[in-house]
Amino acid sequence: MEIWNEAKECMSRDQMTQLQSARLKKVVSNVYHNVKFYRQKMQEMGLEPGDIKGIEDLNKLPFTTKADLRDNYPFGLFAVPKTEIVRIHASSGTTGKPTVVGYTRKDLDTWSECVARCLTMAGLGKDDIIQVAYGYGLFTGGLGAHYGVENLGATVVPMSTGNTKKLINMMIDFEVTGLMCTPSYLMHIAEVIEEMGVKDQIKLKSTINGAEPWTEAMRVQIEERLNIKAFDIYGLSELMGPGVANDCEFHKGMHIFEDYFLPEIIDPNSKDTLADDVTGELVLTNLNKEGMPLLRYRTRDLTSISHDVCDCGRTTARLSRFKGRSDDMLIIRGVNVFPSQIETALLSLDETTPNYQIIVDRVGSLDNLTVKVEVDEKFFSDEIRELEKLEKKIAYAIQQMIGLATKVKLVEPRSIERSEGKAKRVIDNRKFD
Amino acid sequence: MALKQLSVFLENREGRLEDLFQVFEANNIEIHSFSLAESSEYGILRLIVSNPEIAKEELRAVDFSASLTDVVAVRLPGGFDSLKSVTDAVTSEYNIEYMYVLSTEKDKQAIVFKIKNVEEVEKSLEEKGFTLIH
Numbered sequence: 001m002e003i004w005n006e007a008k009e010c011m012s013r014d015q016m017t018q019l020q021s022a023r024l025k026k027v028v029s030n031v032y033h034n035v036k037f038y039r040q041k042m043q044e045m046g047l048e049p050g051d052i053k054g055i056e057d058l059n060k061l062p063f064t065t066k067a068d069l070r071d072n073y074p075f076g077l078f079a080v081p082k083t084e085i086v087r088i089h090a091s092s093g094t095t096g097k098p099t100v101v102g103y104t105r106k107d108l109d110t111w112s113e114c115v116a117r118c119l120t121m122a123g124l125g126k127d128d129i130i131q132v133a134y135g136y137g138l139f140t141g142g143l144g145a146h147y148g149v150e151n152l153g154a155t156v157v158p159m160s161t162g163n164t165k166k167l168i169n170m171m172i173d174f175e176v177t178g179l180m181c182t183p184s185y186l187m188h189i190a191e192v193i194e195e196m197g198v199k200d201q202i203k204l205k206s207t208i209n210g211a212e213p214w215t216e217a218m219r220v221q222i223e224e225r226l227n228i229k230a231f232d233i234y235g236l237s238e239l240m241g242p243g244v245a246n247d248c249e250f251h252k253g254m255h256i257f258e259d260y261f262l263p264e265i266i267d268p269n270s271k272d273t274l275a276d277d278v279t280g281e282l283v284l285t286n287l288n289k290e291g292m293p294l295l296r297y298r299t300r301d302l303t304s305i306s307h308d309v310c311d312c313g314r315t316t317a318r319l320s321r322f323k324g325r326s327d328d329m330l331i332i333r334g335v336n337v338f339p340s341q342i343e344t345a346l347l348s349l350d351e352t353t354p355n356y357q358i359i360v361d362r363v364g365s366l367d368n369l370t371v372k373v374e375v376d377e378k379f380f381s382d383e384i385r386e387l388e389k390l391e392k393k394i395a396y397a398i399q400q401m402i403g404l405a406t407k408v409k410l411v412e413p414r415s416i417e418r419s420e421g422k423a424k425r426v427i428d429n430r431k432f433d
Numbered sequence: 434m435a436l437k438q439l440s441v442f443l444e445n446r447e448g449r450l451e452d453l454f455q456v457f458e459a460n461n462i463e464i465h466s467f468s469l470a471e472s473s474e475y476g477i478l479r480l481i482v483s484n485p486e487i488a489k490e491e492l493r494a495v496d497f498s499a500s501l502t503d504v505v506a507v508r509l510p511g512g513f514d515s516l517k518s519v520t521d522a523v524t525s526e527y528n529i530e531y532m533y534v535l536s537t538e539k540d541k542q543a544i545v546f547k548i549k550n551v552e553e554v555e556k557s558l559e560e561k562g563f564t565l566i567h
């Protein structure tokens with residue numbers, strides 16, 4: 001497999017630390033002098049740019065949160081004059097104002113460089129024809145992926161989202177070999193390919209999927225279903241967009257492009273920095289961004305970091321598969337439980353993506369965990385005995401995964417509450433006051 | 434050819450039976466017979482209806498889990514007193530999973546039951562002179 005930028009992706013750890021330290025000093029000085037928000041924060045902490053001598057001083061710096069972005073709406077965190085900004089993206093917040101991000105021309109080049117690295121990791125190159133089926137617009141997915149494909153030198157087919165049959169017909173007619181879309185949309189495309197009975201006419205080799213959480217079980221399932229290689233991509237608009245990290249053919253976590261994004265893992269409560277391979281909240285610092293560089297942005301994404309050299313030859317750190325959002329983590333009888341673990345357990349039972357909801361109740365001083373699972377036609381039986389057997393099988397699989405006894409309750413299809421089309425995964429009825 | 438029974442998963446919550454009957458009414462589906470199996474949390478409604486295929490599709494369209502199950506429906510030649518003759522004729526080979534009444538009308542009494550290997554059982558019942566209902 002090729003590596004897009006060997007000089008940057010295969011650096012020795014010493015070289016990387018030097019590069020990161022130099023870039024960190026520069027970005028700290030930049031935001032101190034050009035962004036009022038950071039200057040005030042640092043002054044409150046009695047911190048001057050000169051106090052940051054390298055990445056070893058990272059934890060002296062202030063955090064940035066989503067709320068800070070909203071408070072500085074729209075352009076308060078820009079570090080360059082507006083004349084230097086060539087593009088704006090915005091993400092719709094579920095509450096209140098959207099968050100806005102501005103890019104200089106160099107920032108867009110950086111972004112395309114990152115996406116080209118991702119595509120190369122997925123075994124795609126200039127001979128490939130790649131459909132981008134993320135939404136084009138204010139959302140970073142579509143345009144970010146688009147210019148990355150062009151930078152790679154491959155042919156981009158800007159599908160955006162919408163007509164799935166049209167996408168599949170073009171996939172056949174153009175002999176499309178690569179596809180970038182969300183994992184759930186990929187699942188839907190697979191279903192429609194099967195319905196249309198055209199699986200043998202598809203030339204697809206690799207897909208890169210992200211922008212929403214999915215599990216390793218789902219990734220493997222879709223690979224087998226479509227006879228493709230599927231890769232996990234990570235990104236967030238606040239830092240750039242898709243292309244912050246991507247997994248290689250060994251699928252041992254996503255390589256993060258450390259020359260641009262400096263990662264840390266912290267305990268979301270104490271905010272202490274955590275060691276390698278310990279799960280916590282991912283915090284990222286933009287190292288080489290001009291338009292809107294962020295210091296220590298709290299992503300709320302839960303993962304761990306590993307610095308072992310990967311079999312693919314890249315030396316960049318790897319982020320383990322995301323375990324959910326720090327807001328979603330449940331502590332039940334002292335055990336950390338992530339909704340994604342329940343999903344993994346359900347998927348291990350050879351059923352298609354099941355719909356589930358986790359309910360936590362406190363009876364006396366004991367926490368009880370109930371998992372509601374919607375009865376799918378695929379595992380519906382007209383015998384109570386069979387359904388009870390299924391409940392036990394699901395409960396056992398979940399217990400194996402999280403180490404806690406669970407009560408499984410079968411419910412009717414689409415009876416689990418949904419808000420804005422998304423199933424509500426966790427109901428915590430415990431009172432913590 | 435076996436009789437198609439409509440099987441529907443029902444959560445024990447208010448209004449679900451009404452929802453179901455409304456679907457039947459709207460699509461002119463007649464119920465010939467039914468039985469309800471239940472656990473503490475949910476039930477399975479098993480029905481013999483006039484148009485099981487359409488009933489299944491219409492129920493699925495409104496988010497019921499519904500499926501069709503092959504069952505055997507047989508007339509009881511001497512009314513319910515002849516139940517034993519039916520069970521004798523089939524249970525030597527297979528177990529009956531469940532059974533319910535299809536008709537109590539005089540001289541037309543009939544039952545429905547689920548068993549493995551429906552075709553084989555139907556054939557052997559016919560050979561023994563029983564009348565099947567399709």
Ligand SMILES: [Zn+2]
Pocket residue numbers: 248249250255310311312313314
């Ligand atoms: Zn690798």
